[in-house]
Amino acid sequence: MTKAIVYTSFDGDNMLYIDMFRDFVIMKGRISLNPTHALGYYVSTVEHNNNKKNAMQDCCSIELLCDEFWVFDEAGSGAINDLPEGVILELLVWLKNKKNPSIRFLSIDAIVKALSNRDFSYEGELKRVTEDLIQKELENIYFNDILKHLPDFNALRRPVFIDLPSSKFKYVDWVKAYTFRKQRVPIVPQSIIPFSVYQVLGKTEQYINDITVLLERVNDKWIVREFDEASEEFQTITYKEVGIPKYRNSKEWALTSRELERR
Structure with missing residues (x-):
C-alpha cells in the first residue's frame, strides 16, 4: 500500500x-x-x-x-x-x-x-x-x-523532482533559485524529508520507500551534476548552468590551489 x-x-x-x-x-x-x-x-x-x-x-x-x-x-x-x-x-x-x-x-x-x-x-x-x-x-x-x-x-508551474547529491546539498539554494527562474517548482528530497531525520527517528528502513513515493508523484525529473549524464528518465542540469560560483569560475572561487585541484 x-x-x-x-x-x-x-x-x-x-x-x-x-x-x-x-x-x-x-x-x-x-x-x-x-x-x-x-x-x-x-x-x-x-x-x-x-x-x-x-x-x-x-x-x-x-x-x-x-x-x-x-x-x-x-x-x-x-x-x-x-x-x-x-x-x-x-x-x-x-x-x-x-x-x-x-x-x-x-x-x-x-x-x-x-x-x-x-x-x-x-x-x-x-x-x-x-x-x-x-x-x-x-x-x-x-x-x-x-x-x-x-x-x-491549469497555469500553475509544474513541480520537478531534483536528484542532487547529498554532498552537494550545500548548493540547494542555487538549485531552487534556478528552478524558479525556469518557471518550475523544486522538489528536492533532502530539503523535504532529510535522511538524517529518519536516522534520529529510527525510521531509516522507510526512507527509500518514501523518496520513491515522492519521485513517482512528480512527472518531471532533473539530475543535477557537474557534467551531463545520459538518462532516459532524468534531464541533466549542470552545476554551471545552475550558476554555482565554484563551477562558473573556479579560479575566482577557490582560496587555494589545493581547493582548485579538488573541485
Whole structure:
C-alpha cells in the first residue's frame, strides 16, 4: 500500500515548528510535504520578485501532489476564522481539486508534547470542511477578497523532482533559485524529508520507500551534476548552468590551489 503524502499547512508566524510538524507526520506513518521545506521562504519570495501571490501559487502546486491536508495551529480546533489568509487560500484550492474534504487540525502544543514524550497517539481533530462552511465562518468581504486570489489551476508551474547529491546539498539554494527562474517548482528530497531525520527517528528502513513515493508523484525529473549524464528518465542540469560560483569560475572561487585541484 502506497503511503500518503501529507501537506502540512501552518501560519508563517509558527515557522519555528515546521521541523516538528514533519517529524510528527513521519512518526504517524506518512510522508511530510511542507511548503517552506520544499520552496525556501526567502529564495522563493525573492525569485518571485517579492510577489506573495506568485509565491503562494507554488505552494498550491505542491499541495496538489498530496493525499491529506493537515493544519497546524495553536488551538488545533478547526476554527476557520482563526486561520491566516494563506492557509484559507490553500484550503480553498484543496476543496476545489480534491475529493477528500476531511481536513486534520492539530495543536502545536500537542505536537511538541507528543515528540517530547514519544507518544504518538494524538490524532488532532478530523473535520469535514466545505467552501460553504468557510464562507459562513468568514465575513463575506474577507472571503471574497481571498477568493479573488485563487490561481488558474491549469497555469500553475509544474513541480520537478531534483536528484542532487547529498554532498552537494550545500548548493540547494542555487538549485531552487534556478528552478524558479525556469518557471518550475523544486522538489528536492533532502530539503523535504532529510535522511538524517529518519536516522534520529529510527525510521531509516522507510526512507527509500518514501523518496520513491515522492519521485513517482512528480512527472518531471532533473539530475543535477557537474557534467551531463545520459538518462532516459532524468534531464541533466549542470552545476554551471545552475550558476554555482565554484563551477562558473573556479579560479575566482577557490582560496587555494589545493581547493582548485579538488573541485
